[in-house]
Amino acid sequence: MKTVVLQAQGLQKKYGQKLVVKGFDLTICEGDFIGLLGPNGAGKTTIIKTLTGLSKPDGGHITYHGKDFFSHSRSAKKTIGVVPQHNNLDRDLTAYENLYLHSILQGVPKKLRRGKVEEALEFAGLSDYRNQQVKTFSGGMKRRLVIVRALLHQPKILFMDEPTVGLDPQIRRSLWDLIIKVNQSRKTAILLTTHYISEAEKLCSRVKIIDAGSIIAEDTPDHLKKDMGKYVLEVFQEDHIDRLFFPTKEMAYHKMKEIPHEAKIREVTLEDVFIKLTGRTIDA
Amino acid sequence: MLNGFSGVLYRELHVFSKKIKRQILASSLSPFLFLIAFGWGFGKDVTINGLPYISFLIPGLIAMSTLNQCYGISQEINISRFYFHTFDEFLIAPISPVEIVIGEAFYGVFKGTISMGLIFLYAYLFQVKLLFNPIFIPAVFLHMILFALLGVTMAMIVHDHGNQANLNTFVITPMIFLCGTFFPVDKLPGFFKVIVHSLPLTYSTKIIRASLTGGSVDLTHLWIILGFSVLFFFTALWALKRVEA
Numbered sequence: 001m002k003t004v005v006l007q008a009q010g011l012q013k014k015y016g017q018k019l020v021v022k023g024f025d026l027t028i029c030e031g032d033f034i035g036l037l038g039p040n041g042a043g044k045t046t047i048i049k050t051l052t053g054l055s056k057p058d059g060g061h062i063t064y065h066g067k068d069f070f071s072h073s074r075s076a077k078k079t080i081g082v083v084p085q086h087n088n089l090d091r092d093l094t095a096y097e098n099l100y101l102h103s104i105l106q107g108v109p110k111k112l113r114r115g116k117v118e119e120a121l122e123f124a125g126l127s128d129y130r131n132q133q134v135k136t137f138s139g140g141m142k143r144r145l146v147i148v149r150a151l152l153h154q155p156k157i158l159f160m161d162e163p164t165v166g167l168d169p170q171i172r173r174s175l176w177d178l179i180i181k182v183n184q185s186r187k188t189a190i191l192l193t194t195h196y197i198s199e200a201e202k203l204c205s206r207v208k209i210i211d212a213g214s215i216i217a218e219d220t221p222d223h224l225k226k227d228m229g230k231y232v233l234e235v236f237q238e239d240h241i242d243r244l245f246f247p248t249k250e251m252a253y254h255k256m257k258e259i260p261h262e263a264k265i266r267e268v269t270l271e272d273v274f275i276k277l278t279g280r281t282i283d284a
Numbered sequence: 285m286l287n288g289f290s291g292v293l294y295r296e297l298h299v300f301s302k303k304i305k306r307q308i309l310a311s312s313l314s315p316f317l318f319l320i321a322f323g324w325g326f327g328k329d330v331t332i333n334g335l336p337y338i339s340f341l342i343p344g345l346i347a348m349s350t351l352n353q354c355y356g357i358s359q360e361i362n363i364s365r366f367y368f369h370t371f372d373e374f375l376i377a378p379i380s381p382v383e384i385v386i387g388e389a390f391y392g393v394f395k396g397t398i399s400m401g402l403i404f405l406y407a408y409l410f411q412v413k414l415l416f417n418p419i420f421i422p423a424v425f426l427h428m429i430l431f432a433l434l435g436v437t438m439a440m441i442v443h444d445h446g447n448q449a450n451l452n453t454f455v456i457t458p459m460i461f462l463c464g465t466f467f468p469v470d471k472l473p474g475f476f477k478v479i480v481h482s483l484p485l486t487y488s489t490k491i492i493r494a495s496l497t498g499g500s501v502d503l504t505h506l507w508i509i510l511g512f513s514v515l516f517f518f519t520a521l522w523a524l525k526r527v528e529a
Binding site: 053054074075076077078082084086088089090092093097100102104105106107133 | 298372374
């Protein structure tokens with residue numbers, strides 16, 4: 001049986017009078033890779049901030065290894081690593097100094113710090129840039145540095161808030177490889193927020209789809225898709241696209257023959273699941 | 285133990301070291317201009333309480349310049365909170381808020397000490413005679429820590445950069461001009477006298493000046509600035525806890 005690292009129950013967060021997280025539940029075990037999928041403004045970043053101590057919840061409970069987060073925050077914070085949506089590296093410091101600072105703050109024993117920092121630089125492929133100020137780094141290099149910084153103290157759970165947002169597809173894929181390596185080789189549990197459907201499909205073993213602060217579906221990406229049907233028939237109407245779901249390609253093909261409009265058959269994606277559940281695309 | 289304190293200082297001092305020339309230039313310019321304008325230009329033949337005005341001015345400039353540097357950390361914290369989000373690293377780390385507050389306050393004291401050194405250098409260059417009383421050391425230390433702690437408090441209370449600028453305009457600048465840095469507060473009308481005597485700079489300027497000009501040192505002033513330091517330590521801690529979960 002896997003160890004439960006984090007449990008959140010009935011989490012609520014208000015901004016002013018507006019409830020932006022409405023009773024969010026989450027259980028993460030060792031080695032889990034959970035994705036929070038939702039459009040911009042769905043409450044994903046707020047959930048991450050609340051779970052990591054950057055924002056106080058207005059309701060609900062959070063426990064790390066069974067202990068209440070707020071009454072044992074120092075021990076709980078030792079078990080978490082955070083990759084924020086926006087790079088929060090010190091741009092005036094070098095890559096080495098950024099990592100060394102993190103090692104001090106996380107309580108890595110002094111004699112181990114240098115080794116841990118070197119190991120992290122190596123893992124990120126940034127050893128040759130160790131003494132270069134971060135402000136000279138490209139977006140991809142900064143992102144890799146943020147990820148290895150979050151891992152330096154060997155957290156049990158890693159929170160990644162839109163880790164690949166704004167990066168070009170090639171760099172995004174290289175970061176995916178790094179993230180998969182972290183999850184598989186170190187058994188670090190990961191909670192990843194994204195509004196890239198392909199990212200959630202490629203990386204996550206379970207996905208929670210959230211919209212307007214509430215979970216509207218959760219399962220493995222395969223099950224979520226299977227529940228819709230394996231194939232989708234897209235019917236191109238004049239001003240919109242209708243999507244019809246079928247368990248087999250033959251059934252979809254049979255239906256397509258009856259339709260007078262232009263139509264296309266393809267396999268169901270998580271995006272179809274999202275559109276079906278919310279009635280809109282994830283970028284809307 | 286003390287990872288928070290040493291981490292905060294490591295960060296602040298390393299960032300400072302990358303901008304050391306700019307920082308020193310910035311903290312040296314304004315007291316130099318005050319010395320030229322008020323010391324040479326205006327105060328050459330003026331005496332206050334039996335002191336040449338330039339001798340009266342130097343301790344005031346020490347109080348003003350160290351205040352600016354120590355309180356100025358609020359601006360830096362503000363930028364790291366709202367713009368670069370680097371302050372979040374402290375908030376999510378397993379460190380105590382007390383260590384963050386003390387670490388930042390000591391960084392303020394470090395910056396203040398540099399600006400104080402520059403003014404002593406000016407005093408030497410302008411051939412200003414100072415009569416050093418050892419009480420100056422605890423007095424200036426408490427003065428610096430007090431305003432650094434006030435800076436931490438303000439940086440945690442404000443919600444954006446604009447808020448911070450307003451505080452500087454409406455609180456810090458009037459305090460600097462009215463609390464005895466450039467003239468004795470006894471010369472102020474009654475209403476202003478009441479106001480300035482409720483502000484810590486009045487007492488720290490008085491004791492700093494007395495301990496550098498051979499005046500009689502009133503130890504009550506030391507206790508008052510110690511009291512303000514304790515008060516601002518708790519306000520800084522309270523304000524930090526508000527932003528940290």
